[in-house]
Amino acid sequence: MPTEEAGIPGTTPSDIVVIGAGQCAAVAARTLRRRGFDGGIQIIGAEPDLPYQRPPLSKEYLETGDTDGLFLLTEEWCADKDVQLRLGAPVLGLDPASGSVRLADDEVRADAVLIATGGRPRTLPGVGGSRIHTLRTRADADRLRDVLVPGARLVVVGAGFIGSEVAATARARGVDVVIVEALDTPLRRVLGAEMGAVCGSLHRENGVDLVLGETVGAVTEGSAGVTVTTSGGRRIDADAVVVGIGIEPATGLAVDAGITVADGIVVDEHGRTSLPNVFAAGDVASHFHPLVGGHVRTEHFDSANRLSTAAANAMLGRSQPFVDPHWFWSDQYDVNLQYAGHATSWDEIVVRGSLSDVDFCAFFLSGGAVRAVFAAERGGDVLAAKELISRGVPVSPDVLKDEDVDLFELAMEEVA
Numbered sequence: 001m002p003t004e005e006a007g008i009p010g011t012t013p014s015d016i017v018v019i020g021a022g023q024c025a026a027v028a029a030r031t032l033r034r035r036g037f038d039g040g041i042q043i044i045g046a047e048p049d050l051p052y053q054r055p056p057l058s059k060e061y062l063e064t065g066d067t068d069g070l071f072l073l074t075e076e077w078c079a080d081k082d083v084q085l086r087l088g089a090p091v092l093g094l095d096p097a098s099g100s101v102r103l104a105d106d107e108v109r110a111d112a113v114l115i116a117t118g119g120r121p122r123t124l125p126g127v128g129g130s131r132i133h134t135l136r137t138r139a140d141a142d143r144l145r146d147v148l149v150p151g152a153r154l155v156v157v158g159a160g161f162i163g164s165e166v167a168a169t170a171r172a173r174g175v176d177v178v179i180v181e182a183l184d185t186p187l188r189r190v191l192g193a194e195m196g197a198v199c200g201s202l203h204r205e206n207g208v209d210l211v212l213g214e215t216v217g218a219v220t221e222g223s224a225g226v227t228v229t230t231s232g233g234r235r236i237d238a239d240a241v242v243v244g245i246g247i248e249p250a251t252g253l254a255v256d257a258g259i260t261v262a263d264g265i266v267v268d269e270h271g272r273t274s275l276p277n278v279f280a281a282g283d284v285a286s287h288f289h290p291l292v293g294g295h296v297r298t299e300h301f302d303s304a305n306r307l308s309t310a311a312a313n314a315m316l317g318r319s320q321p322f323v324d325p326h327w328f329w330s331d332q333y334d335v336n337l338q339y340a341g342h343a344t345s346w347d348e349i350v351v352r353g354s355l356s357d358v359d360f361c362a363f364f365l366s367g368g369a370v371r372a373v374f375a376a377e378r379g380g381d382v383l384a385a386k387e388l389i390s391r392g393v394p395v396s397p398d399v400l401k402d403e404d405v406d407l408f409e410l411a412m413e414e415v416a
């Protein structure tokens with residue numbers, strides 16, 4: 001449901017409720033107040049914490065427990081801006097017709113709602129216990145940090161971004177790490193085999209035992225530890241297991257309210273759901289994106305920021321759709337990795353820089369234009385590549401490879 005008009009019809013709401021006190025909630029509240037909205041804003045969150053950012057949970061915060069820069073809103077800011085926070089208060093239901101949001105002990109009136117409930121980690125069927133971890137919340141990170149002591153043995157199930165970052169942080173804390181990944185390289189689904197192999201080398205160079213192409217057959221927990229048996233018959237003894245096999249979007253409230261859901265809550269590029277005055281953003285939302293040419297659900301900090309900003313603007317009748325290329329980063333073993341754009345298939349991958357030195361930008365080309373990039377230690381190239389992607393600039397592999405070519409200048413070239 002793409003939208004092209006400059007303004008968004010509708011009446012400015014007087015009471016806005018945000019369900020979920022995470023990344024989107026903080027950004028939406030800030031945007032609403034910055035735009036001069038002087039009505040009621042309530043943020044209702046299931047967790048007891050003030051809104052905080054999750055990227056440090058698998059990186060600095062997991063390693064050190066340092067809360068510097070972790071929180072997105074302070075109590076002082078909320079008091080000053082008259083933003084009401086209700087924490088430790090899961091929302092149980094949403095009735096768009098009557099404009100009410102139901103809690104265990106209260107009902108809150110709202111004439112616009114932003115659903116920003118994120119997601120819950122997937123688990124392995126039948127696998128649970130005190131030595132089994134997932135990582136989504138600050139409490140999860142605190143619990144996991146306690147077991148990441150020098151000499152401890154950790155099995156990470158899944159070499160996606162969260163699993164890879166946990167492995168890197170665990171190595172930094174002197175932990176022995178085995179990763180078990182079902183596919184033949186880490187991050188295969190996002191990066192393909194070639195770039196996935198680069199990530200695999202990074203793990204191995206940093207002392208991780210990487211078991212590829214195998215799934216977890218059985219997990220047996222005892223008082224002294226846990227044993228993971230892989231589909232290939234390998235038995236791995238460990239002190240703890242981290243299951244990092246993705247999340248399920250927390251769509252339950254939307255489903256119950258009759259809102260269209262397909263993988264995530266289906267929204268347009270303004271964050272509008274199938275019901276008037278109900279918006280969704282962040283990991284829970286499957287958003288229309290013009291560069292994708294359809295709906296996509298991402299689990300990125302930047303997408304959460306941009307779509308919640310778009311939704312806050314839309315609530316006020318302003319059009320600021322999320323149309324920029326998707327972008328995210330990951331920090332692993334002191335290497336900064338970044339990805340921009342969206343590509344599920346491509347004609348070729350062109351590498352600028354050196355894969356072996358882990359200092360490169362890889363361009364995913366399709367139809368003579370860059371659709372996505374994956375880079376190590378090349379934030380500047382990624383910034384320029386975002387321009388190439390959004391403008392659809394025709395490019396040749398030789399030009400992209402040439403380190404003397406200024407990518408920003410290339411991005412500014414006229415597009416026929």
Ligand SMILES: Cc1cc2nc3c(=O)[nH]c(=O)nc-3n(C[C@H](O)[C@H](O)[C@H](O)COP(=O)(O)OP(=O)(O)OC[C@H]3O[C@@H](n4cnc5c(N)ncnc54)[C@H](O)[C@@H]3O)c2cc1C
Pocket residue numbers: 019020021022023024025044045046047053054055056057058089090091092116117118119135136137162250253281282283284298299300301302304327328329330331
């Ligand atoms: C460990 C980790 C590391 C990450 N690292 C990166 C990274 O390096 N780069 C990157 O781009 N992205 C990263 N991300 C992803 C990024 O943090 C998310 O995309 C972002 O947090 C999404 O924001 P959100 O507001 O949609 O959800 P969240 O920030 O998850 O907030 C959702 C909140 O809603 C609450 N909630 C759920 N249901 C209810 C309910 N019924 N009632 C009330 N509250 C409810 C939840 O408890 C949660 O607090 C990482 C995520 C994790 C978990």
